[in-house]
Amino acid sequence: MGFFKDFKSFLLKGDIVNLATAVIIAGAFGKIVASFTKDIIMPPIGILLGDVDFADLKYVLKDAVVENSETVTEAVSINYGLFITSIIDFVIIGFFIFLVLRAYEKSKKKKEEAPAPPPGPTQEELLAEIRDELKKQNK
Template sequence: MSMMGEFKTFAMRGNVVDLAVGVIIGGAFGRIVDSLVKDVIMPPIGMLFGGLDFANYYLPLNGQGTNLPLAEAQKAGAVLAYGNFLTILLNFILLAFVIFQMVRIVNRLRGPAPAPEPAKPSTPEDIVLLREIRDSLKK
């Protein structure tokens, strides 16, 4: 089989196609959650911390003042952008929570997991030995 044939067989397997669809949908869903955090959740939280854009909170590491917007402060020198980090952290926590809820719903829709079949009890050695003796005597 040629390499292209092998690749076609590999690419058309169900799990590879499912993975590709999952990655595409996950990327789009990540953008939705990112917008939810940035545009809906963080503005009220920013209002609690002084009415500023929370993503613009930073500590300058080069000794300059904190009155510049984050983009300009980064051009001026090194900054510790903790507000942006907290925004991304909250984004991740919300995304993980939503995915957890989706998995719970899917598992609930699937129903309970099938019970494993009980293992057949093994025959004790002395019974097996007695059967072999019986079969030998019959011959």
């Protein structure tokens, strides 16, 4: 029973919940960036390069074998167009992570630069005040 209790407390720690939330959001963000790259960025680039669809860019190592209108073996190819698209995805995600971390660091510096509250009386000053009050009461 101790194992499950420990596991439950581990899962309910704030850091784990925050991490799980970040992973879920990052997965969704990755899908958005992949769609943005594939559906918005790559088509104009393909048009500029002469009506090229990056998904179709590949170097065929071995052609497919077709006999009697049935594919016996699939083609073997290096799909460098998909690789280029993945690199662009990576650069976009890296850029957004950079922006988020940069904003975080700036907010962290602002918190550090906030003026410290004025220091309170020292221990010696407090003891002197107590002594003086005691002297007043004894007179």
